[in-house]
Amino acid sequence: MYLSRQLRLLPRANIACSLSSSGAHYTTAAPAEDAPIEIPNRIERSPTDLLQALASTVARDYTAPHYKYHDDPFLIPMSNAAKRTYAMSKESGRKAAKWIKEEHRELFMHQEAQPAIEKFAPSMVYTEDSVVDETSLAQLISQGELKDAVLVYNLLEQKGNPISPELKQSLLELVCFHNNQEPIPEEYIEERWFLQNNKRRERSGKTWKDGDLAEKLYSEIEPKTPQSYASLIRGMAKYLQCERAYALLQEAGEKQVQLDTNTFNSVIEIVSFLKDTAEQRWQLCKDLLNEMSQQKLRPNLGTLNAVLQCISTFGNFKVARAAALQALPEFKQLGVNPSLGSYYYLLIIFCRERGPVSHVIVDILNDISGKEFQIQHPKDTYFFATAMDVCRNHLHDKSLAKKVDELLHTGKNYDLVGDSFKESIYYRNYLALLCQTESTEDFMLSYDLLVPNIYIPEPGIMEEILRAIEINGAVEYVPRLWSDMVVFDHTHRESLLLYVLRILVDNKPNPDSPAQAQLPEQGAKVALDMFERVEEAIKRLRKVSFTGQMLGDILTLLVRGGSYEKATEVFAHIDKNQHRIPGTPSLNALIEFVDASVQEKSPSQALFALQYAVENNFDSRELAKRIHEGFTLNETHLSKLKSLVGESFLDK
Template sequence: MFLSRRFQFINKLTKNRYINSISNVSMQKTDATANNEEIEVPNRIHRSSTDILYALASTVGRDPTAPHYKYHDDPFLIPVSNMSKRTYAMAQESGRKAAKWIREQHRELFLHQEAQPAIEEFVPKMVFNEESVINNTTLNDLILRSQVTDAVFVYNIMKEKNIEITTELKQSLLELICFYNNVEPLPEEFIEERWFKQNNETRDRSRKTWKDGDLAEQIFNEIEPKTTSTYAAIIRGMAKYYQVERAYAMFEQALEKQIDLDTTTFNAILGVTNFLKETADQRWELCRQVLQQMATLQIKPNLGTMNSLLECLTTFGNYKFARSCALQVLAEFKLLNIRPSLGTYYYILTIFCRDRSPVSHVIVDILNEIQDKEFSIEHHKDTYFFVTAMDVCRNHLHDKSIARKVDALLHTGNNYNLIGDSFKESVYYRHYFALLCQTEPVEEFMQTYDKLVPNIYIPEPGVMEELLKAVELNAAIELVPRLWSDMIIFDHLGRESLINRILNIMVSNKPDISIPIQEQLPQQFAKVALDIYNKIQETQGRAKKISFTGQMIGDILTLTVRGDDFESASQIFTNIDKNQHRIPGTPSETSLLEFVNSCITHKSPSQAIVCLQYTVENNMNAVAMAKQIHNGFTLNEVHLSKIKSLVGDSYLSD
């Protein structure tokens, strides 16, 4: 209803503007006729079918408090942990894949047409067999749709049936197979699976995966005469899948035959020079030779050439040599009026800001150059810039102000589209949060925390531990109950270091109940401690469990005592006493003394004497506790004899 009213308003507004413009044009025409002036009608601006949606979206902006559009807008279906985010997104894509499988397996149920003209995506894919009627047109359609498996199958059937295949069609098939390495690509609609697959592929990005002797090489040998496109396809394919030695051999063969290769093919060779030579000097010399060949053949370099050279320089162990060469490359390409992309700046940061190299502030010069500019994808490494820049701000410079500038650039225009996949986005905010947590007052940091968590970013356990350290350093103990609640939601309960950290903060920073903001903290801390106790109890018997330590369970006992929850404290101490041979370590003497004081307050001498017995059995100082019990209770003969049997008469002396 809201949208329909808004569109009615826009239509009415557009109509009124049109009438006014007609009236203005008529008046201008009358005036122009009187003054013999020419009327200039502006050119028509082409508008796409979605321009009005972009215009409406620009008036709203991004809402950081709302979940991503890919999740259902239901509180019970919105993920609040990194694992559930990926699980929910992949589950949604699994549903699409299941629907697609049903459509392919039961194609007879989907023969009706949903729209006129028909939408190809709604139609089941054709199934080919040896009896199918095929021709060059069939193969060409499959190539245009990037259906690698079906295209290869149809090609083989055409070969068996001696159907003539044109050279142009063989060339197109060769390019398709070389680009995908004869592997069916993942459909474009499966974005989440594509992102997850890319994260796994980065681990094996330097491993040779080219299929030697496969169909690509067979088609290459069949094509005669071999053209620039033929050599370009096979060289790029081999270089892309790291069959680098044969790619370079093909490259030299093409040059010997005086075949004019294009710039992209030269870029592919430049991108793998680090695999062809061992030392930095040899690699740089090979790059110079390739560039000289380009100059001799009058092949104009482009952005890919510059980025391929810089990619090679990132592999140089000698950082001084790498920096010197990088500056030469940037100067040369600046003379050629080739503008860097974000991928170029990513390589520059990788070269200048290494772990064991001198500190470089090159990122400051980069940000001064590109500040307030909007970028689009020009190179496949453009999406690596922001995550690398934030890594440099945190680990190389440890500078909050520069990190703020990087984040401002990310949110300029549509630059957020270059954040990359969900994994890079998570790493970016991991560095950003950790840096702000270490350099900002905790009150200012929590403003950023409130804005981004949990819909944009969910802190990993390491970041949460940094936040707890900041809370402890700033004595902002009023944040502990909220952070514990977030730790439960974010599924961080399996981290023993986090549990020990939050217990230590609550025990070491005793709330001042005279301060209004801390008045309810003792009871809240007791609830948190009891919650921790119950969560650990629930994990017993599981494969991944957290075991109590003496210090941990002693802190829980202390907090329940301070929160005036004597019943829970008694249960916890009973667990300590019964399982003292299973629990490594012992609670501190301070924890046990506070429990005895609570026993005195709640008039429970039997519990206090059991605590005294536990102290004696674990070789702790029991005299002070015995004095405390003797002075706090009116004891009968049974209790006095028990105390005497444990510690003797020494507790009666001053």
């Protein structure tokens, strides 16, 4: 160490001399020839490449909620409704901040960042008195500000300022794309997803605004250009003004106007609205493809997916399957490779609910297994949810579901899982399939991994999980699942409550199983918790209410768990409200309560149970026998017993 420090201090020319004088036989290496320095080509990097590289070194934390939620125990959503509410609330806060920025713009005129960030500055406000020109309009169109662009266009028209055809064409494209409706800003992701899901549930129909600004702009552009035709046709097709879009396409063909591939794609997508039968749709689809061929237009991925979308609407399975098998090889010869959206259409074509069983997903997974995909088509985000649905409902195949899940977690494929609604559908089918096909221990490992931060089971899935646990005899998991149901706000589902109680009542603990040693006490806690929650729900006028069967099962579990005092409170509730409670507890529940009363030496409670049985037309002989044999009754209790079952019974 000392020698190395001394070497650094010596001049380079004296190193060899110093080493030789010290007795060490070291020499410096001969100077290498000057090698040419090769400067590598610059690699274009995006602003987030460094962050993505860092993020790739960290695996997903399954114990933490999604980053869009606050990492605070009180602000982590524990139900699907809370997930949506919290996410929308966060965006609502952004909207409030944006509103304040616009309303009090004088407070935000400073620019701290260099270069300046336009989003942080208040937006320009245009009024009827604003001084505008073509440059203002061009800037607004480039920024996608539809409302202000239309206002500036109207101002220029009113003042008689000339507007170039190119600028009108740009405005026409913007208006047609949005149907002259102000779009939701891109940063409001949750709101856009929520609205899309609502629109998906609604019946699709024409929303194109006839005679609006788009058609006015189109009429002003003279002579008509291929771009003007394309803009209006695509806009009408997107908003389902199908007949006029197809008529414009035919008009362009008659006038020898050369349209582009994407315009034909938009019309192929609406063929199902133009024709009724499968044969007519397929014929029109082929006619449009032939017209593209005559115009020397090369099909692209959008063409393939538009054709498959058209085929997926065929009601005749045989025609749809034959058409799909005919189209795919032709597109492959043209060098058009399918995307995940193409495979999505193949799944809905071949794997129909009422059609024959198809294993096309096996071939698809063999073809794309281990590959990483990027978004190429809007329907790409539908593949994973649909594939998992096919694995569960069409084939009921766990191994295929595992392959789909492995593909989802390959590279950045998880970005294509879609919005939170599709992600929920994916994991709903995945968990439901696993609970039906795996052992309870293996399933609970997957359950712990996914629930609750990635997926929260709906009541229907929770019922399937409970059914699988009952079939496998793993009743020890029921108290834990009840805790999850409380957290997930499933306690107002009467069918779920009855199912939990029935499992615990019908499946007595196995004395040889250490895992079920504490089950009676845990069952009693579940029953008491359920009783208190339903009582609270009744006070709040919620949907759930007591039934005779529910209270009988609660009574049984409390007795088995050694909570006799609580059991007497529950029975008092049953007796007091018997005229308002639909149904009655089972006779077995009353027998177990009487047996517990015998053990606790409480003849009064046993006689109350007997009286309830007599009033509700039960066969009370078994109860009377147990009371008579289990107690040494005094005169008062004996006379009560005689009044209920008669002296003849006691003389037997």
